[in-house]
Amino acid sequence: MVTRVHVQTQGCQMNEYDSSRMADLLRERDGAVLVDAPEEADILLLNTCSIREKAQEKVFHQLGRWKRIKAARPDVLIGVGGCVASQEGAAIHARAPYVDVVFGPQTLHRLPELLDRARRGDGPVVDVSFPLIEKFDALPEPRAEGPTAYVSVMEGCSRYCTFCVVPYTRGEEVSRPLADVMREVAALADQGVREVNFLGQNVNAYRGETGERGERGERKGRKADLARLVRDAAGIDGIDRIRFTTSHPLAFGNALIEAFRDVPELAGHLHLPVQSGSDRVLAAMQRRYTVMQYREKIRRLREARPDVALSSDFIVGFPGETDRDFEDTLKLVRELDYDLSFSFLYSPRPGTPAASLPDDTRPEVKRHRLAILQDQLRAQAAAHAAAMVGGVERVLVTGRSTRDPGQLQGRTENNRVVNFRCADDGLVGAFVDVRITEALPNSLRGVPVFAEPIGAEAVDSPGMPDMLRVPATT
Numbered sequence: 120m121v122t123r124v125h126v127q128t129q130g131c132q133m134n135e136y137d138s139s140r141m142a143d144l145l146r147e148r149d150g151a152v153l154v155d156a157p158e159e160a161d162i163l164l165l166n167t168c169s170i171r172e173k174a175q176e177k178v179f180h181q182l183g184r185w186k187r188i189k190a191a192r193p194d195v196l197i198g199v200g201g202c203v204a205s206q207e208g209a210a211i212h213a214r215a216p217y218v219d220v221v222f223g224p225q226t227l228h229r230l231p232e233l234l235d236r237a238r239r240g241d242g243p244v245v246d247v248s249f250p251l252i253e254k255f256d257a258l259p260e261p262r263a264e265g266p267t268a269y270v271s272v273m274e275g276c277s278r279y280c281t282f283c284v285v286p287y288t289r290g291e292e293v294s295r296p297l298a299d300v301m302r303e304v305a306a307l308a309d310q311g312v313r314e315v316n317f318l319g320q321n322v323n324a325y326r327g328e329t330g331e332r333g334e335r336g337e338r339k340g341r342k343a344d345l346a347r348l349v350r351d352a353a354g355i356d357g358i359d360r361i362r363f364t365t366s367h368p369l370a371f372g373n374a375l376i377e378a379f380r381d382v383p384e385l386a387g388h389l390h391l392p393v394q395s396g397s398d399r400v401l402a403a404m405q406r407r408y409t410v411m412q413y414r415e416k417i418r419r420l421r422e423a424r425p426d427v428a429l430s431s432d433f434i435v436g437f438p439g440e441t442d443r444d445f446e447d448t449l450k451l452v453r454e455l456d457y458d459l460s461f462s463f464l465y466s467p468r469p470g471t472p473a474a475s476l477p478d479d480t481r482p483e484v485k486r487h488r489l490a491i492l493q494d495q496l497r498a499q500a501a502a503h504a505a506a507m508v509g510g511v512e513r514v515l516v517t518g519r520s521t522r523d524p525g526q527l528q529g530r531t532e533n534n535r536v537v538n539f540r541c542a543d544d545g546l547v548g549a550f551v552d553v554r555i556t557e558a559l560p561n562s563l564r565g566v567p568v569f570a571e572p573i574g575a576e577a578v579d580s581p582g583m584p585d586m587l588r589v590p591a592t593t
């Protein structure tokens with residue numbers, strides 16, 4: 120009988136990627152199929168996240184629901200993976216004895232054998248070790264699910280920002296060899312993928328073996344950086360849009376700025392988390408850059424690629440953050456004119472250095488600051504969207520709108536959702552030029568340029584000199 124697997128994912132894109140790989144693995148090895156309803160599954164997998172508050176509670180809450188399923192069907196296997204699993208290890212089983220397997224982000228490739236051991240009654244089976252890059256060699260080639268795909272190029276993080284749990288849950292930085300990444304991108308392109316998003320917790324720290332010899336022919340060889348990865352991927356037939364997430368500002372330098380200048384396939388959007396606009400707070404976070412250095416990098420980037428959209432993550436209420444520090448953050452947000460960004464209340468993470476810092480700011484003050492920042496970010500994002508109205512955007516069509524099947528849906532270079540009325544399913548997976556007609560709070564509406572009445576462009580675009588304006592023909 121076919122094994123049915125249900126996977127639930129919490130957290131970041133890296134976890135989404137890992138969950139897809141788990142599904143690939145079980146499909147390939149056991150002929151398993153994915154099911155949406157946990158009640159129908161033989162294997163229940165929870166891929167957890169511990170980046171912020173309430174991670175543990177969320178996990179045990181979910182497991183409590185699955186416990187009932189297992190009580191009704193004792194053969195069901197329950198596995199917990201991801202960052203909470205990595206941090207808690209055997210403690211998960213101690214609190215939820217009906218869990219059969221606990222595995223970490225670096226051991227998910229061992230899932231089939233861990234499940235086998237659980238089936239044989241060897242449980243509880245716990246493996247949250249960091250066997251370096253073995254994971255990628257052991258995973259089957261990813262299957263494309265539509266025209267865009269994530270490609271994990273490095274794992275872990277060695278930066279140790281004082282607030283962050285990632286280096287402890289995912290381990291130190293490890294990069295995949297360049298050739299392996301390229302093989303994966305080429306295989307995805309063969310399956311119709313047009314856009315790749317290179318993933319890593321600290322993706323611009325990518326240093327992949329190239330197999331090429333050094334300057335003097337020495338065997339140790341050269342390493343490829345993220346800019347090289349971008350250039351090589353742009354050379355692969357079919358790959359017309361490239362993104363990467365997420366960069367740390369310290370390692371964002373000339374090579375990438377030049378890639379933004381020279382490589383049209385590299386989408387004009389950079390997510391470069393600054394976290395705070397105050398040097399004092401940045402130092403306490405051990406981010407290892409100043410606001411001035413960050414600003415300077417953005418200035419050079421915009422010189423190289425004037426139309427680039429910029430987004431960031433912000434942490435509000437870091438221990439010791441004063442009103443003045445917060446004002447500095449707001450000032451930077453306005454000055455750099457950030458587009459769609461993320462902001463979070465600081466959440467002390469067990470085992471991180473910041474968790475033991477004195478913190479005397481009242482929670483309601485922090486929440487108030489967060490609300491102010493989010494209002495500001497929302498207003499700026501809305502202004503960016505409004506400024507797109509009337510212009511033409513290159514949209515990668517990803518499928519039909521779920522709300523209105525009469526419309527196709529896609530994404531712009533700056534990663535906004537666009538819906539436009541069109542009956543032709545043949546456009547899914549293609550780039551289409553769409554004139555933006557309306558900016559809604561969470562998406563844009565538009566009309567494909569090929570469907571516009573002749574002359575509409577001249578009438579619609581306010582920036583066009585009068586002598587070039589021609590009346591619409593309809």
Ligand code: SAH
Pocket residue numbers: 170171282283284285320321364365366392394432433434463464465466467468
């Ligand atoms: N380098 C990775 C970091 C992942 S965490 C990346 O930039 O994607 C994603 C974001 O979560 C961070 O940029 C930070 O803004 C936020 N974050 C991380 N730890 C946090 C904590 N302890 N409290 C609040 N926000 C946190």
Ligand code: F3S
Pocket residue numbers: 276277278279280283284285286320321367
């Ligand atoms: Fe976390 Fe800082 Fe690395 S935010 S993922 S330790 S760059």
